[in-house]
Amino acid sequence: MSFYFEIIHSEIPRLLSLQDRNPVSSTYGCFHRCFWLHRLSDFPSSIRQQAILPLARFYRYQHKDNEYFESDALLEFVKAGIQYLLKLQNNDGSFDEWYPGERGWAGPTGYLTYALSETYSLIQEKLDVETQREVESSLLRASWFLAKGWERHVLFNHVAIALLPIYLVADQLNDAALKDHFFLLWKRSLGYFNFEEGWGVEYDGADIGYQSATISFLARLHKKFKNGEIEEVCQKSIDFISYFAFPDGSFGRKLGSRQTDLLFHYGIEYWSETNEMAAALQQWSRQALKDRKQLRPNDHEDHYFIYRMVEFGDCLDFEKANKSPETLPYLKSNFSQHFKSAGLFIKKKDELYFVLNWKRGGAAISFKGSEVTGNDKGFIFSNKKGINFTSFIPQESPSFSELDEMSFLIKGSAKSFKQPVFSTSTMILFRLASKLFGSHKLGAYWLKAFIRRILLNLKRDKVIAFERKVSFAEEGLQVLNKIDLHNEKIEALYEFGDFDIRFVPQSRYFRVGELNFSLKKTK
Secondary structure, three states, X not given: OOHHHHHHHHHHHHHHHOXXXXXXXXXXXXXXXXXXXXXXXXXXXXXXXXXXXXXXXXXXXXXXXXXXXXXXXXXXXXXXXXXXXXXXXXXXXXXXXXXXXXXXXXXXXXXXXXXXXXXXXXXXXXXXXXXXXXXHHHHXXXXXXXXXXXXXXXXXXXXXXXXXXXXXXXXXXXXXXXXXXXXXXXXXXXXXXXOOOOEEOEOOOOOHHHHHHHHHHHHHHHHHXXXXXXXXXXXXXXXXXXXXXXXXXXXXXXOOOOOOOOOOOHHHHHHOOOOHHHHHHHHHHHHHHHOOOOOXXXXXXXXXXXXXXXXXXXXXXXXXXXXXXXXXXXXXXXEEEEEOOOOEEEEEEOOEEEEEEHHHOOEEEEEEOOEEEEEEOOOEEEEOOOOEEEOOOXXXXXXXXXXXXXXXXXXXXXXXXXXXXXXXXXXXXXXXXXXXXXXXXXXXXXXXXXXXXXXXXXXXXXXXXXXXXXXXXXXXXXXXXXXXXXXXXXXXXXXXXXXXXXXXXXXXXXXXXXXXXXXXXXX
């Protein structure tokens, strides 16, 4: 039996509870429960329709404990989900996830095109001829939208999930011109991958969680298209993320550019057959999942629960773990590893293992054996004017120096940031803007770029210099912050703990261990 069957089988009822299964409803087949039932949203987010794929996989997955296998009722729910998805497609082939007129590229169009393509391959013969034509037309329009698109703020994992369905659909529907565009996009994407260190750009640096997503998406692509460059990108990426598989079973710990700490499992499973480090990661991650040290689908809210059900559902075919003579970095003999372009410094000394991101203000985590002994992301403070500043933000020109074997000095700038929320008036204005600009592809593109600029705090109105000395010791992290306030009057200062700052929808999950490293108010 598949290792992943036990994890996700019990989650199928939750997945189906998100769907409107009333055949006479105008929203029959919709998986956005907050739209069709709760009425908390004024439009249906198309990305929820990804749910058709894990349901289709369970429909086809033959196992004595799988009551969904070849269930006529389940098949009808999948068909309803397909039909509702087709209704949500824009005239240019794109889909909307977060707001009307978004016309999102990789997210959501890339994800949805992949889900629809795979679902179609699983149940094509169960669909009538007219529906088959509609699905194929939808797939081609979406794939061409992806093939001719790009994003202003590059996310390498987005490029990977855009490339995947383009190739799959071109191969599935024998579209040679579409395949030519795939190769053009692939060559362009390689310019955003750091081959020396093994990571792709995620806004302004390397992100550990989303690098595992890149491996996962490209592994699916490699399954269909055995390409040496794809293999090289994945192998180097596997080596990179292996340093962030931690002794306690956790992963990433929000130390990357997008503060993610979740592992995408498909790529690790796929490459474990041929790559020794991937096999080591596979054994480690499976044990971490058993011990609930890794996030499972049910640990996510509804929106990303569906994303994770797709990821885990795709892993159903992987059964036994592959043994590996390779060991993960935290188990190796003493070493230092410095990914200079990423700003990540890793060190193993006896029982101690620690990671420092000096390009994010000296955020650090330390372990002694399997115990977390320190987790410090920096500081946050507010001035008398209500402006917030933090060191835990991408640094433009930081300084990093080794004081001795176990101590480091980071010089950088604490930057102002905002975390805006909607009011009634701003929501009305936003909907008007999305209606005005979202009706055109170019307008939607620039509107999304503008929204990201605001949410990511890419404009810095004010900066304050700081120095941060980080030392690693047997008892944990020792941190000294020196903030050059000049005449700045502080309202409240929080230091010495773990916190989140960047806008990333698929983040900010909670684990019990975080109680030990909550921020402390020091002034």
